[in-house]
Amino acid sequence: MIRVARAVVAAAAIAVAWAADLAYACPSCASPLEENRQAFVDTTVFLTVVPLMMMGGFIWWLRRRIRAMDDRPEIAVPENLLRDAGPFSKRR
Amino acid sequence: MPDDALGRPFGVPARREPVLPNGVLGMLIFVATEIMFFSGLISAFVIGKSNALGGWPPPGQPRLPVEETALNTAALLASGVALYFANRAFKNGAANTRRLLLLAIALGGFFVVFQGAEWVALIGEGLTLTSGQMGGFFYLLVGTHALHVVVGFVILLYTYRELQHGDLDRFTFWPAQIFWYFVVGVWPILYWQVYL
Numbered sequence: 001m002i003r004v005a006r007a008v009v010a011a012a013a014i015a016v017a018w019a020a021d022l023a024y025a026c027p028s029c030a031s032p033l034e035e036n037r038q039a040f041v042d043t044t045v046f047l048t049v050v051p052l053m054m055m056g057g058f059i060w061w062l063r064r065r066i067r068a069m070d071d072r073p074e075i076a077v078p079e080n081l082l083r084d085a086g087p088f089s090k091r092r
Numbered sequence: 093m094p095d096d097a098l099g100r101p102f103g104v105p106a107r108r109e110p111v112l113p114n115g116v117l118g119m120l121i122f123v124a125t126e127i128m129f130f131s132g133l134i135s136a137f138v139i140g141k142s143n144a145l146g147g148w149p150p151p152g153q154p155r156l157p158v159e160e161t162a163l164n165t166a167a168l169l170a171s172g173v174a175l176y177f178a179n180r181a182f183k184n185g186a187a188n189t190r191r192l193l194l195l196a197i198a199l200g201g202f203f204v205v206f207q208g209a210e211w212v213a214l215i216g217e218g219l220t221l222t223s224g225q226m227g228g229f230f231y232l233l234v235g236t237h238a239l240h241v242v243v244g245f246v247i248l249l250y251t252y253r254e255l256q257h258g259d260l261d262r263f264t265f266w267p268a269q270i271f272w273y274f275v276v277g278v279w280p281i282l283y284w285q286v287y288l
Binding site for chain 2: 031033035036038039040042043046047050051054058062065066069
């Protein structure tokens with residue numbers, strides 16, 4: 001019984017998808033104006049790139065900040081000891 | 093016990109500063125949503141402009157004051173620069189922090205007043221929210237930005253008050269700066285798209 005019900009639902013979904021016509025939700029996509037279509041493409045690229053740049057920029061900045069904070073000594077160390085640490089000094 | 097240059101006793105673990113203070117993180121998230129909001133508005137404007145029959149600006153509509161607004165743009169950018177130097181002075185504990193912050197606030201105030209005067213003139217010439225596509229887009233884009241400038245102006249006034257009372261710390265100043273830099277940074281894009 002459940003198998004039949006599933007098959008009916010699947011057949012109904014396929015029928016609806018088959019019967020539906022193309023929906024032009026975007027008024028610019030089928031515009032005869034070349035400038036308008038180009039504007040649509042440009043803004044699509046813009047709206048795609050902006051969030052990616054924001055997230056990428058934030059991760060880059062955060063990484064830099066964490067590294068800078070890691071370079072700071074966690075305990076207060078006298079200057080002469082820091083100098084003596086040579087190439088292993090965190091200050092270098 | 094001798095202390096180091098930061099006043100911490102030797103050998104005592106320092107309390108670590110948070111990588112990102114809560115206020116800064118909150119403001120960054122808010123500004124990110126604002127950037128997407130303005131991106132959506134600008135995209136709608138660009139498509140609307142390219143769809144206009146008869147060219148842009150539409151015939152019969154008043155011209156926007158390009159040169160006067162360029163001066164206003166310079167004032168807003170200068171306000172951002174003044175805030176940057178105010179922050180540097182604040183970090184160094186310099187005495188001119190107050191003067192620089194006041195300059196940033198004054199330039200922001202000038203921008204708001206100038207834009208108000210511009211709007212009065214444009215309404216007088218017949219450009220209203222309902223006069224056409226141009227008026228609708230103009231007041232939506234520029235008006236939304238103006239609202240943000242007013243909010244930023246109030247935030248800067250608050251930071252100035254805190255500074256006056258000696259209560260300003262960088263965890264308060266930092267988010268205020270982020271918001272103001274956003275307001276300053278988005279304006280040249282709006283000017284380029286709407287006025288030029």
